[in-house]
Amino acid sequence: MGKILDGKALANLRADKLKEKVTDLKKQNIIPLFCVINIGDDPGSKVYVRTKKRRAKSVGIIQKIYQLPTDEQQSDLLALIDKLNADPKVYGIMIQLPAPKQINVNQAVERIDPNKDVDCLTPSNVGRLWQGNHFVEPATIDGIMALLDHYQIDLKSKDVVIIGCSNIVGKPLAALMLERDATVSVLHLETKDISEYTKRADVLISAAGQANLVTADMVKDGVVVIDVGINHIRGHLVGDVAFDDVLPKASYITPVPGGVGPLTVESLMEQVIKLTRRANGLRE
Numbered sequence: 001m002g003k004i005l006d007g008k009a010l011a012n013l014r015a016d017k018l019k020e021k022v023t024d025l026k027k028q029n030i031i032p033l034f035c036v037i038n039i040g041d042d043p044g045s046k047v048y049v050r051t052k053k054r055r056a057k058s059v060g061i062i063q064k065i066y067q068l069p070t071d072e073q074q075s076d077l078l079a080l081i082d083k084l085n086a087d088p089k090v091y092g093i094m095i096q097l098p099a100p101k102q103i104n105v106n107q108a109v110e111r112i113d114p115n116k117d118v119d120c121l122t123p124s125n126v127g128r129l130w131q132g133n134h135f136v137e138p139a140t141i142d143g144i145m146a147l148l149d150h151y152q153i154d155l156k157s158k159d160v161v162i163i164g165c166s167n168i169v170g171k172p173l174a175a176l177m178l179e180r181d182a183t184v185s186v187l188h189l190e191t192k193d194i195s196e197y198t199k200r201a202d203v204l205i206s207a208a209g210q211a212n213l214v215t216a217d218m219v220k221d222g223v224v225v226i227d228v229g230i231n232h233i234r235g236h237l238v239g240d241v242a243f244d245d246v247l248p249k250a251s252y253i254t255p256v257p258g259g260v261g262p263l264t265v266e267s268l269m270e271q272v273i274k275l276t277r278r279a280n281g282l283r284e
């Protein structure tokens with residue numbers, strides 16, 4: 001029977017340490033402030049933005065939300081990013097995704113000062129990550145690695161299978177897993193037969209956004225399962241993994257909710273503090 005990887009408990013533990021760092025900054029009159037730009041009225045985004053704001057407040061970080069209209073023009077968005085880049089009181093900037101279709105997300109992200117890029121999405125920070133020289137870590141990935149480390153799950157020589165290849169989860173996770181000497185397969189919608197890969201996985205991470213995608217017949221005994229997916233089914237939050245079905249075969253498994261989600265929000269706050277300290281010439 002799988003042991004539960006308790007992301008919520010670890011997030012709270014990390015938050016306690018983070019509060020100490022925030023207190024230390026405030027003693028030096030440094031106020032960690034980061035800005036979230038939300039464009040349009042995607043209901044999921046609004047929930048995420050509120051959740052982040054609550055968490056930020058609980059550790060003493062200030063999160064400012066820029067709520068922009070659905071028909072926001074690219075030039076106005078770029079002008080806002082320029083303004084925040086130039087503001088020395090702002091230590092982090094992120095664009096909440098998805099954005100409306102008229103927005104060129106890559107161009108907007110590229111405009112963010114890499115020193116304030118809390119999401120690790122600017123080309124220079126992505127490049128640094130792949131070179132093993134992390135300037136900042138994507139929050140979800142940092143949370144997953146922290147969870148695996150906390151439970152002392154070794155990755156060396158392991159077959160790691162990642163379902164999903166987005167810029168915020170699958171791709172950067174592949175980079176960090178390679179750094180740990182794992183053998184990595186990254187699957188996606190065009191993969192011919194995902195179970196051919198998942199059955200071999202020592203560690204399986206699903207970030208597809210599809211409920212019940214991973215079932216017991218697709219995994220081997222002893223697999224470590226990290227479920228990143230967030231799906232709303234009949235008013236309930238579920239992951240990508242058929243949890244009750246897979247639990248007996250897994251050695252470790254994350255629940256949804258209470259697994260990767262809380263760690264992602266906490267790790268984002270870690271990145272804000274990291275950037276704030278660095279901008280003020282303090283050791284991280």
Ligand code: NAD
Pocket residue numbers: 140163164165166167168169170187188189190191194207208209210213228229230231260261262264265
């Ligand atoms: P995305 O839509 O950008 O990417 C999804 C990826 O999954 C794509 O690469 C796609 O090809 C792949 N995919 C989808 N269905 C598949 C299938 N049936 N078989 C194989 N591959 C499939 O999404 P994203 O932003 O990376 O997020 C993925 C999921 O993770 C979503 O449910 C999102 O809400 C969730 N998420 C959770 C957290 C968290 O903190 N828990 C953080 C980020 C994203």
